[in-house]
Amino acid sequence: MSDSNSSKESIIRCGWCGSDPLYMKYHDEEWGKEVHDDEVLFEFLILESAQAGLSWITILKRRENYRKAFAEFDVRRVAAFTEEDVARLMQDEGIIRNRLKIEAAISNAKLFLKVQEEFGSFDRYLYSFMPEGKAIINEVGNLKDVPARTELSDTISRDMKKRGFKFFGTTICYAHMQATGMINDHLDNCSFKHTN
Template identity: 75%
Template structure:
């Protein structure tokens, strides 16, 4: 798989069709989507972003990513977990993010629950990979991208029991794709 810094001849690049011709989408596809991530800070970032996406398109959130980074303390889990009602009100006035009170409040609650999972498992990464066969990512073959799987069902169900919000099975599967728990680049994609 090409790395973010590798150079492919542009005329020979084949991508998954979902990213279309949008420069931001193509960059995200080429440099991040499907790449294995084990850093809890990055996993938290995608938890925030994927949860914000619920009911919206991913490009809507991707275009606001830097605004989310500023609004949510550079995705510092401990800072976000300590946000107050005043912080939530401040965020409701921030036009750079999706101003949905439930999503904002759930981000704070999810940060608090994220820390509890870290304390129990040693890291959020270890928790997530405890659901994976052999503790390893899955490299899917073929060209069919599921919206959810039995693994995303199990993770989202367990996270719901732990108090996480806006993280149903479809959002969970998107998080798995974004962080490389599954590699769903289609056959023939230059980034498979």
């Protein structure tokens, strides 16, 4: 057996990504990796809000459709969307056609800009909640040890709710934190735990 084959076989992933190539790619290249780019943080804000009540793979499969529908995730352009844009998006079969979620994405974009104005960046705002302003790498032995929410996600989502953000409860907030690497919940034996 060649070295390349044995190294492929020795790759260990967190069980939640299964064998779907799209899910594995997302797990290997994005999930749990620190992101400090506001554009990417806004993209995940839209995607995670759209996910509320659905599985993440459902949204992941529509990600490129969301990119087209929501102006390449350009926060200023999305914030300027009108009722005509809402009507257009309600006809777009490539995304989840839920009026409340679509309207929330536009409203959240406006609030995102306000946060940027207040803190200098959305990233700075989020990390103002983090202990010592740093990402957290959790020790996770088993998938069942990964929480759906924490006191930290409670605090952030509560503050965002106060600011008017919609579809960003504590569970969605925690998923956003995992996706953007504020929290690293890769299993301890996962090959991708320390690939930031």
